Amino acid sequence: MPFAVADAAARRGRRVILFGIKGWADRQRITAYQHHWASYGQFGWFCRIARAEGCRDVVFVGSLVRPSLRQLRPDFTTIRLLPRIVQMFRGGDDHLLSGVASIFEEYGFHLIGAHEIAPEILMPAGPLGRHRPSSRDQSDIETGLALLKSISSFDIGQAAIVADGRVLAVEAAEGTDHMLSRVAQLRQSGRIRDRTGRGVLVKAAKQGQDRRVDLPSIGPQTIEGVARAGLVGIAVSAASAVVAEPDQIIAAADREKLFVVGVGEPRGQNDA
């Protein structure tokens, strides 16, 4: 994903510098780009290097993994920000991310969304690949979207799984891949006994979600997870979710006979 965004920005004539987070970013693939290695907590260092490189716009890519406060190796700038950072850690991901975003802005960087710099990474409306949702799937999709909408003010709820009108799983701190594994396990243990080949993973952006710092995303591993969970497809809110590696997604979905469809948000949902 970060590399797809970097490529898209480069195609538009931007000079791109990657700041990989140690322990998270792909050590192999990043070598193809101009890059620096960063650690959580080295914000003063980041400001110096980014300014020296002439960076003006900053794009956050990738899902946030909350480091523990103990894992931070704060430099002087970060130490001065610690009271605010501690506050940011209390509450949901949006709260944390928008706090981080405003700090970057205060230090003179312009935060832009990956979707702004690389709109081609966004989920289009309609199906990707060969398969289509049935009318039963469509009704599960609507249930899922309505559910996600009703919990979106709680700063969770980017994904849920609905099968035959029954909500099997709701995502909170565990993330989508964990939720899919859970449904696979619940089927194996017999706690979910619905037939496989039913049920939809529904993903949507949170209401009021700051798209610059956090967009729902799907990748080829999402397709594998959906297949293992015995579901029949994926519905993703169009234009407000990121599709990493669309060619691999389409190939995997066709192979597993799953649909992947970009859908409208339910009426009344207004994203930031």
Add this chain to the structure above:
Amino acid sequence: MPFAVADAAARRGRRVILFGIKGWADRQRITAYQHHWASYGQFGWFCRIARAEGCRDVVFVGSLVRPSLRQLRPDFTTIRLLPRIVQMFRGGDDHLLSGVASIFEEYGFHLIGAHEIAPEILMPAGPLGRHRPSSRDQSDIETGLALLKSISSFDIGQAAIVADGRVLAVEAAEGTDHMLSRVAQLRQSGRIRDRTGRGVLVKAAKQGQDRRVDLPSIGPQTIEGVARAGLVGIAVSAASAVVAEPDQIIAAADREKLFVVGVGEPRGQNDA
């Protein structure tokens, strides 16, 4: 739990016959009671035996585990009901349970709730045991209750876990014990990095839930799960949840330094 209800009914002078579901009911403890062994799908058999025993009122106790349709060993009466049963299996648990309840009623039984026959099993308002929620815990409890309320129309949402304002987990098909294990695992794997000793399990009855067939419940294993998940306590909607084995719960909560508190539902929540 079934035995506590049976004892309470017997104390009120009722004659009690237990119908244990094979594979689910406790084979040891049931022997202390007059009982029959039942299988999923033997509804005609049940009607004959229950009438022969002079049973008039039926109480469902214990959480519903959905058998697969293939596991049913339907007798003739059940076969005639199969089209309705198949319909009932589509959708959430309330849908299934209220369908089962109406079948029992049509066949001349009077379905009553465990809480009606044994009100002493209900969670009282206020704390059980020695410990009390802090004001921070109180705010997590309110977040949890509001979340559960907002999803209660989706026929899920009897429990959620909130820590420091962040929703860590929402229960759907997996059940409360599974959800608690998940949070314990997410802590171990580092995906949840909040300090242990924060966070509350919140359980509430669904809006419009048919209390005759399904009440949220906590037991000693809930306390153990909450302790393993690193949480600080449990809030349960008072008067609409069942406390199995309260003495053991209180002892376990005191030992683990957890609070267990019966709380009001948020305004506007009307239960059936």
